[in-house]
Amino acid sequence: MSIRTNRRPAFGPAVPGSSAPRRRSLRLTDARFAALMMAPAAAFMAVFVAWPLAQFITNSFYRYNPISDAPHRFVGFGNYIAAFGSAAFTNSAVRTIAYTAIVVFLEFSLGLLVALLFSGLGSRSRVFRTIFMYPLMIAPIVAGLLWRFLLIDNTGIVNQLLFQLHIIGSPTQIQWLSDPKIALLAVSLPDIWLTTSFIALVLFAGLQNIPGDIIEAARIDGARYPTLLFRVILPLLRPVIAVALIVRGVDAARAFDVIVVQTNGGPQNSTETMSLLVYNTQISDGNPGLASAMGTIYLVAMIALAIVAVAAIWRPGSDR
Template identity: 65%
Template sequence: MSSVSSASRERGRTDLPRSGRAPGHPGRPKARTVRLTDRGFALLLMAPAGVFLAAFVLWPLASLVVDSFYDISPMAGERRFIGVDNYREAFGSTEFIGASVRTVLYTLLVVSAEFVLGLAAALMFHALGRRSRILRTVFLYPLMIAPVVAGLLWRFLMIDNFGIVNELLTGMGVIDDPDALGWLSDPDIVLFSVALPDIWLTTSFMALVLFAGLQNLPGDVLEAARLDGVRPLQMLLRIILPLLRPVIAVALVVRGIDAARAFDVILIQTNGGPENASQTLSLLIYRTMVRFGDPGLASAMGTLYLLAMLAVALVAVATIWRPGKA
């Protein structure tokens, strides 16, 4: 019995291939585990955002720069390379120079007013502490309003004939007649008038950013300054503002770029008038592209506009962003 079983076992062994696997059952290769480094994992997570930016930011920017060197006829579908002629025409245009100056003035006015008012609000919120929660919520309401709606609202408030602002000023005796002050029809003050809705809308953003920066200031430094008898104004100028430099740089750059490209608020209120007194570069580029049908010249203006904002942002960051330095 033992000899038969041992013989059968021998035959079973000889029937098997040398690999030890039964015929008809191919062996499965072992699964290989791919391990990503931290850098590779980070790149993998950023890949979708990179593809999105390349498709919707880099490609349009590249097309903008390329189109600025061509004379484009949209109706005829023709493109003719003309080099830097579009840039020469832009620099030689008094309309472009005037719109550039107005854009700079508008941006300085809006950002300066928002910074002063936002810093005052942030300091008040910081001083009140938790008691300012409801006030902070109410203060952020204008940030939720669409710019088009804000432009329409302020247009009805400041319109010459029956605007609420002039009616209130007349009732208080500041002006004699509601038509005496043309907020949106006087070329001398219209740029200030169209800036008011922008200031009203986004001062809360500036206050929110600065308040977040105040919350992260080292408390021991502020407490030591109070014990040393530092006055509130000196505390603000010599301690708080230097420590807030990185936050201020981010807030000013973000709001500066956003204010420089203001379009919808001004379009709704004055459409660039009167006498182009409120026409900024965004409106001029839009009109050159849509109304006058000159994509090449509009692309050249847009490229110059982009380079100017990039240069201002780099200078602002290099000047203000000095964390830890007084």
């Protein structure tokens, strides 16, 4: 007499309708684990970045008063047409490009020089690297206030030092923050002082990843240092340079607090960049629709410039 049982053999094929495949489907794979780890950050970005950005772009197609209860009036691309036809928008765009070019050029030049110096010193530069990174810990608004007192026309320390060194004839000869011709350069000094250390840190890290045998082979072939720098080191640093320039370029183009603290866009709007124009249009003029259109144009321009910078500097996929 035999007894029949429904128990599945330990090493036999799975019985149709059993729960084993379902248990396997609920197993935590690498992809699911990565998705779970990214879920909080994705939710944060969706709530605090994507949703406000979507509202910002949507507002650019409407005209309304944020104070009154009047309904939003759809104007289509009217705000964009008004932005492109505004002389203030064009002038602010030119000033933003000039400010960004000044800041990024000087920061990259000084940062590359310091990074090469630290790389040449090797481990002996540890203390100097630590001291050089201190400005990164200072808030931009504090740096702006500090440099405002340094550059103020009557009692500024910079003019006093230049006068004591007999470089200028009067402590009020150079009006750093009052002369429209040099005010844009003056307000860029705190930004350069703050973030040159960032460029130097990024470039120094990139220099440590350059294979030493390539440098040694170039030296054995008789390459002098200028040739070694421009033909070997800088081409190998292209990805690092692209990241540094894009990050600092976007950050410099949206400079706001440093300029507001020093000049608030003056004198004669000579330091009113795009960020200040959008802020003044939103707050002072009470026109959030036009401000949203200006900000959207600015956002698209920054994305386009970042893509061009990646393609021109980094040139991913290039074998040259």
